[in-house]
Amino acid sequence: METTEWMTAVLASDNLRSAWKRVKANKGAQGIDGVTIEDFPAHLRAHWGDIRRQLETGRYRPSAVRRVEIPKDDGGKRLLGIPTVMDRVIQQAIAQVLTPIFDPSFSASSFGFRPGRNAHQAIRQVQRHVKDGYAMAVDIDLAKFFDTVNHDVLMKILGRTIRDKALLALIGRYLRAGVQVGEHIEPNDIGTPQGGPLSPLLANILLNELDHELERRGHRFARYADDMVVLVKSRRAGERVMQSLTRYLEGRLKLKRNPAKSKVAKMSECGFLGFTIIRGKIRWLEKKLEAFKHRVRELTGRSWGVSMEYRLHKLGQYVRGWLGYFGISEYYRPIPELDEWIRRRIRMCHWKQWRWPRTKINRLLALGVSLKTAIQHGTSSKSCWHMARTPAMQQALNNDWFLAQGLPSIKTLWCQAQGYSSSPSEPTR
């Protein structure tokens, strides 16, 4: 029997319990066996004994994944592979065991799908390199990344670290579980399912090879999933790096570049994670701002027949959430403009025609826009946008400072805003 501590750790009751908790919390759809999150506990009681034994003896056969196609931004379609609830739990349990083992070996420049790391850190790293004089970007995105992961390459890498043959074999079976298209099941010899809890970790383990190769060559870069930017000093160097990396990816990892999303250009002409770097400052991409405006138009449009409260609620949570991500933009010029734009939009659509109470409009404006931008840009909530944004100023920007300026405290402002953004129970339409 090949069962070692690895599989035992996967099957430990604590680990399985938290894995199930996570799968349940995601409230995902059923797999090909039709077992939903709700009837999983009963299903588990009936079959766990058998399945556990199969897992321990290395005989367990995962079910195929269910194929669902969803549209992508660029017009193409994304092929999801939805494992059964049982397989999602098992994969999650494996991921929880493997993450603490593999994650420490990952590159400091890898930011996607990793605990404690996010897109902001990735774009800030790019910014630092640009400021250090590496302004030319080799922007690479892989074609159909998850769908083209090579099993042999990945299994070899896994085998270097995972000593447990049963676990290794189980991961191999998950990779080759097949997909159900319509009525029949089709085998697959390539790819890891977009929808498998283990897939993001496997993706990082595979591209960890690339990260270390980049480090070995002394490159400055940031990677987020299959999206990466290598920063160099000249276009010549960029072209050379692009060529050699393309060769490395295709030769060693059997992965292809997405030519449409890959290029060598000044970082100010590249997009990464929704941002770009203009004159050393982080700024959101124009198309992201356009998407934001479009969404606000929808939310404030007259063709949406819902109650006032509901509309305010939805608008507030969208604006606040959006600024939570894009609010790290340091390019402050567009922000007052954006603030003004939202104000105009709200007044135009609703103040006159719909006779919104003035107080409600003011509270909405205070809610996600003025306040948040004011805090983040070191100015008062009265739109003193031209005030210097020195580090000392940032430091001084605390509650005391607000009060000293004769402004309401941050807490007061937030309480006002919260009263209109998230009532104890969600407002009705």
Place this chain on the structure above:
DNA sequence: GTCGCTCCAGT
């Protein structure tokens, strides 16, 4: 401090 839910963003 530990869980539960609603959102937002990136991939």
Place this chain on the structure above:
RNA sequence: UGAACUGGAGCGAC
């Protein structure tokens, strides 16, 4: 009804 990972904001319960 479209899975997953990660980060964030908020609310709620012990």
